[in-house]
Amino acid sequence: MKPELTLGVSLKMYFGYQQTLEWSRQIAEIVSHHPATRDGNIELFVFPSLPAIAGTLEAFRDTPVKVGAQNMFWEDTGAYTGEVSGAMLHEMGCGYVEIGHAERRRYFAETDRQIADKTTAALRNQLIPVICMGEAERCSAAEAIEQAVEQAHQALGPAEKLGLTGDAILAYEPQWAIGAKEPASAEFIGEVCQGLAERLARDASGARRVIYGGSAGPGLLSQLGRRSGGLFLGRFSHQPAAYKAILDEAFTLLNASTKGNG
Numbered sequence: 325m326k327p328e329l330t331l332g333v334s335l336k337m338y339f340g341y342q343q344t345l346e347w348s349r350q351i352a353e354i355v356s357h358h359p360a361t362r363d364g365n366i367e368l369f370v371f372p373s374l375p376a377i378a379g380t381l382e383a384f385r386d387t388p389v390k391v392g393a394q395n396m397f398w399e400d401t402g403a404y405t406g407e408v409s410g411a412m413l414h415e416m417g418c419g420y421v422e423i424g425h426a427e428r429r430r431y432f433a434e435t436d437r438q439i440a441d442k443t444t445a446a447l448r449n450q451l452i453p454v455i456c457m458g459e460a461e462r463c464s465a466a467e468a469i470e471q472a473v474e475q476a477h478q479a480l481g482p483a484e485k486l487g488l489t490g491d492a493i494l495a496y497e498p499q500w501a502i503g504a505k506e507p508a509s510a511e512f513i514g515e516v517c518q519g520l521a522e523r524l525a526r527d528a529s530g531a532r533r534v535i536y537g538g539s540a541g542p543g544l545l546s547q548l549g550r551r552s553g554g555l556f557l558g559r560f561s562h563q564p565a566a567y568k569a570i571l572d573e574a575f576t577l578l579n580a581s582t583k584g585n586g
């Protein structure tokens with residue numbers, strides 16, 4: 325059964341090693357006692373820096389929080405100095421991996437082809453790819469949907485041709501909203517996330533969870549309601565109290581929809 329709501333966090337390169345472990349322990353404590361996680365219909369994942377993955381896996385053991393990497397290589401083994409394979413991430417216990425973040429495109433010149441190859445490698449290694457996409461400049465919601473649909477097809481197309489149709493999450497992150505003071509408006513996010521999910525459900529990519537990232541923090545989920553599949557959090561999850569506030573909103577949202585369905 326697919327989760328109803330997804331909350332992911334990328335710590336990017338903000339935290340040190342001990343800081344990452346301390347944050348993870350605090351979040352594990354919050355999550356373990358939070359009613360939002362009781363029924364298992366919320367999906368939670370965290371992407372720390374690579375050297376902290378083992379410790380983060382340990383911190384979240386016995387919690388519903390899954391751990392993954394912020395990047396991976398497209399081959400499974402070989403002479404690729406400095407890279408990490410999906411095979412090793414899977415072997416360690418990772419369940420997810422982030423692919424194609426805008427910062428990787430900008431600073432490391434990642435291309436659509438490389439992102440597609442990484443997506444294929446993630447699926448080949450039983451990892452759920454969290455594929456990042458989004459327009460560089462502000463545009464209309466319709467244009468943003470078109471660009472994101474194209475990026476989704478570019479990323480997932482080669483894997484689908486190989487029959488790798490495993491689970492995948494699309495993180496819609498307009499580049500102009502990443503690292504900004506505030507997220508895109510809830511109206512805009514809602515329109516793009518819904519539009520993207522509907523378009524992908526109609527074509528070969530199948531139904532995909534579409535979550536929003538870009539200066540997301542407390543308050544946004546309540547504004548969005550069910551128009552997005554959840555959030556991909558960055559800076560505004562660094563304070564454990566903020567993470568808890570977002571989980572509180574998730575609980576309210578999940579509860580409201582349960583009542584609505586009942």
Ligand SMILES: O=C[C@H](O)COP(=O)(O)O
Nearest residue numbers: 334502503538539558559
């Ligand atoms: O990976 C997360 C997104 O890029 C958002 O980061 P941010 O909320 O710090 O802008």
